[in-house]
Amino acid sequence: xxxxxxxxxxxxxxxFTRVVNTIAKLTKxxxxxxxxxxxxxxxxxxxxxxxxxxxxxxxxxNFFDEYQLEGxxxxxxxxxxxxxxxxxxxxxxxxxxxxxxxxxxxKKHCPCLTLAAELPSLSxxxxxxxxxxxxxxxxxxxxxxxxxxxxxxxxxxxxxxxLKTIKNVVDRMKNLSHYLVMEANLNGEMNLxxxxxxxxxxxxxxxxxxxxxxDDASQSRDPEEMAYARVDIRKLQQFLIGQQVxxxxxxxxxxHKKILHLILLHEDVSLQYFIPAVA
Amino acid sequence: xxxxxxxGNVKALAKAIHSLSKIGEELYLEPQDNGLxxxxxxxxxxxxxxxxxxxxxxxxxxxxxxxxxxxxIPIKSVQAVFKSISSLERSVEKCHxxxxxxxNRLTVALxxxxxxxxxxxxxxxxxxxxxxxxxxxxxxxVLRAQPRLLVDAVLHFPLSQEEVTVSVKSDxxxxxxxxxxxxxxxxxxxxxxxxxxxEFDHFSIGAETSITFxxxxxxxxxxxxxxxGLPISVFFSQPGSPVVxxxxxxxxxxxxxLATLSEGLSASWTKATKNSSAKTTPPPDDFMSDDMDSxxxxxxTSELPGPSVDPQPCTINHRMQLxxxxxxxxxxQIDRPPNKKFCSVFxxxxxxNSQLTNQTVxxxxxxxxxxxxxx
Numbered sequence: 273x274x275x276x277x278x279x280x281x282x283x284x285x286x287x288f289t290r291v292v293n294t295i296a297k298l299t300k301x302x303x304x305x306x307x308x309x310x311x312x313x314x315x316x317x318x319x320x321x322x323x324x325x326x327x328x329x330x331x332x333x334n335f336f337d338e339y340q341l342e343g344x345x346x347x348x349x350x351x352x353x354x355x356x357x358x359x360x361x362x363x364x365x366x367x368x369x370x371x372x373x374x375x376x377x378x379k380k381h382c383p384c385l386t387l388a389a390e391l392p393s394l395s396x397x398x399x400x401x402x403x404x405x406x407x408x409x410x411x412x413x414x415x416x417x418x419x420x421x422x423x424x425x426x427x428x429x430x431x432x433x434x435l436k437t438i439k440n441v442v443d444r445m446k447n448l449s450h451y452l453v454m455e456a457n458l459n460g461e462m463n464l465x466x467x468x469x470x471x472x473x474x475x476x477x478x479x480x481x482x483x484x485x486x487d488d489a490s491q492s493r494d495p496e497e498m499a500y501a502r503v504d505i506r507k508l509q510q511f512l513i514g515q516q517v518x519x520x521x522x523x524x525x526x527x528h529k530k531i532l533h534l535i536l537l538h539e540d541v542s543l544q545y546f547i548p549a550v551a
Numbered sequence: 552x553x554x555x556x557x558x559g560n561v562k563a564l565a566k567a568i569h570s571l572s573k574i575g576e577e578l579y580l581e582p583q584d585n586g587l588x589x590x591x592x593x594x595x596x597x598x599x600x601x602x603x604x605x606x607x608x609x610x611x612x613x614x615x616x617x618x619x620x621x622x623x624i625p626i627k628s629v630q631a632v633f634k635s636i637s638s639l640e641r642s643v644e645k646c647h648x649x650x651x652x653x654x655n656r657l658t659v660a661l662x663x664x665x666x667x668x669x670x671x672x673x674x675x676x677x678x679x680x681x682x683x684x685x686x687x688x689x690x691x692x693v694l695r696a697q698p699r700l701l702v703d704a705v706l707h708f709p710l711s712q713e714e715v716t717v718s719v720k721s722d723x724x725x726x727x728x729x730x731x732x733x734x735x736x737x738x739x740x741x742x743x744x745x746x747x748x749x750e751f752d753h754f755s756i757g758a759e760t761s762i763t764f765x766x767x768x769x770x771x772x773x774x775x776x777x778x779x780g781l782p783i784s785v786f787f788s789q790p791g792s793p794v795v796x797x798x799x800x801x802x803x804x805x806x807x808x809l810a811t812l813s814e815g816l817s818a819s820w821t822k823a824t825k826n827s828s829a830k831t832t833p834p835p836d837d838f839m840s841d842d843m844d845s846x847x848x849x850x851x852t853s854e855l856p857g858p859s860v861d862p863q864p865c866t867i868n869h870r871m872q873l874x875x876x877x878x879x880x881x882x883x884q885i886d887r888p889p890n891k892k893f894c895s896v897f898x899x900x901x902x903x904n905s906q907l908t909n910q911t912v913x914x915x916x917x918x919x920x921x922x923x924x925x926x
Contacts, residue, residue: 359740366707366742382737394700395749401707404741 273409274342275306275351275377277332284335285373289364291330291541296357297514298326298545303410303418304385306351308341309333313357314418323548324507327421334540344412351377352410352418355385363387363403371398382406421546424533426525427499430456431481432534435522438464439512441475446505448473451550454508455500456526458482458493466505483523499528501549508532511545519543552582552620552650555611561646561661563803565633566775567602572626573771574600574807579681580657581621582614586803587648590681591626597810598768599683602775608802610645620650622675624657632659632671642667683808687786687795691757692719695784698776700750705770707744714812715769717787718761722748729763729812752782760789763812772796772807787811 279285295302295313305312311332317325332339343349367373367389378386384404391399410418432438441464445452449466456462460481465474511534519536526532532547556564567589571578575591575598582588586605592598606612614620633639645662656672663669704726708715714729724746730739748754776783776798787794791813798805 356740362709363740363742380741384741393747393750394697395747397747397749399703399747399750400745402743404743406737406740 273344273351273377274340275375276338276340277336277375278338279335279373279375280337280371282369285364285367285370287541288330288335289361289368291328292357292361292364294514294543295326295328296361298510299324299357301354301356302326304353304355304407305418306341306353307343308349311335312418312420316417317546317548325421325546327542327544329420329542331540348412348415350415352415353377353383353385354408354410355405359403359405360385360387363405366401366403367391377407378404380404383409421544424525424527424531424546426533427493427528428456428458429483429485429523429525430460430462431483432522432524433462433477433480435512435515435519439509439515442505442509442512445473445475446509450505451502452505452508453500453502454524454526454532455498456480456524457496457498459495461498462524463498483521499526501526501529501532501547502551503532503547503549507547511547552587552615552648553611553613554582554587554609554648556608556646556648557610557644560608561643562636562640563608563775563779564604564646565636565639566778567604567805568626568629568633569636570771570775570805571600571602572630573774574598574768576626577623578626578629579621579623579678580675581680584614587612592681592683593768598765599681599808600768600771601683601806603804605802605804615650621678621680622657623678623681624673624675628673629659632661632673683806685793685795685806685808687797687806689788690786690792690795691788692760693753693755693784693786694719694724694751695753695782696751697782698773698780700746701769701783702773702777704744704746705766705773707742708766712766714763715766716761716763718759719756720759721756724748724751724754753784758788760787762787762790762792762794764794764809768807768809769796772798772805775805 279288291313299315303312303314303316305314309332311330313326313328315324315326317323341349341351343351364373364387367387370389370391372390374386374388376386376388378384380386383406385407386402386404388400388402391401393399442452445464445466448471449468451466453465453467454462455465460479462477462480463474464477466472515536519538521535521537523535523537524532525535527549530549532549534545534547536543536545568578571589571591575593577591579590579592580587581590583603586603586608589602589604591600639661642663643661644664647658647660647662649658649660651658651672654672655674657675659671659673661669661671705715707726708728712728713731716725716727716729718725718727726744726746728740728742730736730741772783779798779800781798781800784797784799785794786797790811792811793808794811796805796807796809
C-alpha cells in the first residue's frame with residue numbers, strides 16, 4: 273500500500289485547499305478514498321454524524337503533477353483512510369505559497385498522511401515544513417460503506433439561487449426555529465419556511481429552473497405541486513457556511529418528506545450532501 | 552513621575568502594553584532613572600517580560616528623585632486606554648502619563664486631533680519591584696532574526712498550540728509542536744519546520760540542543776517586534792534553562808524570559824547543577840521533587856507580606872539591591888550571598904534573603920540556570 277502525490281501549481285494548490293476547507297467545515301472526520309484516477313471525501317450517513325452524508329469527488333489529474341498509488345491489491349487498487357479534514361486544511365493553509373507540496377502515506381508513530389511543503393525563504397535554501405497527519409487505514413471489509421451513493425428517486429429537482437442569498441435567509445431563520453422546511457415544485461419555485469407557535473416565515477424564490485434529468489416519473493407530476501423536506505436548520509447552515517468552492521451549478525433534489533439532496537458542480541469537483549428529513 | 556510620549560512612540564507604547572497583556576494579568580510600572588520599566592509575569596511564573604523605555608523615548612521624562620514609586624495595575628484597565636491601535640495611530644498626537652499623588656491615581660491623558668483630550672485615571676496598588684534574574688550574555692546559543700521570519704515560522708502552528716520545541720544544529724534550526732503528555736499521540740498532528748541558518752541575521756550555536764517553551768509569550772513579543780520592525784535575538788543554553796528573547800534599539804530594550812521544559816528532569820538538572828556544585832552546595836532533594844514545578848521558573852514578587860514602604864532594615868536591604876538591579880537587568884548579582892537556593896531563584900532579587908528561604912524554597916524548583924556558574 274503506497275501513495276504519494278505532488279502538487280507544483282499554485283492555482284491547483286489553492287483550489288485543492290478550498291475544497292478541503294469546505295469539507296473541514298462540514299465534518300470533523302471523514303474518509304479519504306484514493307483510487308488511480310480520483311480522490312473522494314466521503315461521509316456515510318451514520319447516526320453519529322446526524323444521518324448526514326457527503327460525497328465529494330475530485331479528478332486527481334486536475335490537481336496533481338505526480339500521482340502514484342499502489343492499492344491494497346491489484347484488483348482492489350484503492351486506499352481508504354479516515355482523516356480529520358481540519359488537520360488537512362490546517363496543513364494546507366501553511367503551505368499556501370509553497371513551491372511544491374508533496375503528500376505521502378507514511379508510517380511514523382502511527383499511519384500518517386505526510387504533507388511536505390517547500391516554502392520560499394529569504395536565503396537560497398528553502399524552508400521545509402512537514403505535517404504528519406494521523407490517519408486510520410480502513411480495512412477492505414468496511415469499504416462497502418464508502419461507495420458512491422445512488423441518486424435518490426426524487427420528486428422535485430431544482431436549481432438553487434445563489435448560495436450566499438440562501439445563507440443570509442437561513443442564518444436569520446435559525447434564530448427563530450430549529451427546523452426549516454424546504455419545498456419546491458417543477459415550476460421553478462422554491463420556498464424556505466419556518467413555522468413556530470409564534471411566527472411563520474416564508475421566503476419565496478421563483479424562476480429558478482428545473483434541471484433536465486431526462487425521462488422521469490416527475491414528468492407526469494403537477495408542476496405546481498410542492499415536494500418538501502423538513503430538516504435540522506443547523507445542518508443546512510453548516511453546508512452553506514462551508515461553501516468556498518464557487519459552484520458552476522448548484523441544485524437540490526427533494527424526496528418528499530424523506531431527504532434533501534444538495535449537489536454542487538464545479539468543472540472538476542462535485543460535492544453531494546444529503547440531509548435527512550425529520551418529522 | 553511625569554512623562555510624555557508623542558507620535559509613533561504612542562503606538563510603540565500601546566504595542567508594548569498589548570504585548571505585555573499576553574503575559575500576565577498585571578502591569579508592573581516603575582519609573583527608573585534609566586527609563587520607564589513596564590513589566591509583567593504570568594500566573595504560573597514561567598514567563599516574565601520587561602520593556603524598558605529610555606528617557607529619550609519620551610519627549611519629556613521626569614521622575615521624582617526623592618520619592619521612588621512603583622505600582623501594579625490590572626493590565627486590562629491599561630489595555631482599555633490603548634485599545635484600538637489603529638484609531639490611536641490616526642488620532643492621538645501625544646500621550647501624557649502622570650502620577651497624581653493627591654488622588655492616588657495614575658493619569659493617562661491622550662491628546663487627540665481637533666483638541667480632543669481623553670483622560671483616564673487608573674487606580675493602582677503599591678508593589679515591590681518585579682525583576683527577573685537572568686544572564687543572557689553567557690548563553691551558548693544566540694540567534695538573531697528579523698521579526699518577519701519568526702512570524703512566518705509561528706504561523707505554521709495553530710493558535711491552540713501551547714508549546715513549541717526548538718532544536719538547533721550548527722547550520723539549521725527546527726521548530727516542532729509539542730504534544731501534551733496526556734494527549735493521544737496517534738491523534739495529534741505533528742508539524743515540523745526547518746529553517747536554514749542563512750535566514751538569520753546572526754546564528755551562533757555553541758551547544759546543539761533542543762528546548763521547549765510556550766508559544767503564547769513569543770507571539771506576544773512578535774506583536775511588538777513586528778510593528779517596530781526590530782530584529783529579535785534569542786539566547787538559550789539547554790533544556791531547563793530559560794530562553795531570553797531580546798529586542799533593542801537606541802531608546803528601548805525589551806526582554807522576555809521564558810521557562811523551558813526540562814526533559815527528564817533529574818538528568819538535565821543534575822547536568823545543569825554539576826558545574827556549579829564546586830562553588831556552591833548541591834541542591835537538597837526536595838529541589839527536584841515535584842515534576843510540575845520543573846516547568847516553572849521559580850520567582851518571587853510582591854506576593855510576600857511586607858509593604859514596600861516598610862521602614863525596616865529589610866526594606867533598606869531591598870532598596871539597595873534594587874538599585875544595583877535596575878541599572879542592568881542581566882547584571883550579576885554581586886551583593887548576593889553564595890547560597891545556591893537564593894542565587895538560582897529566578898526572580899528573587901528584590902527580596903530579603905531570610906524571607907526567601909522561609910517562604911519559597913520548599914516548593915519551587917528552579918530551572919533558571921544559576922547565573923553565577925556560567926561565568
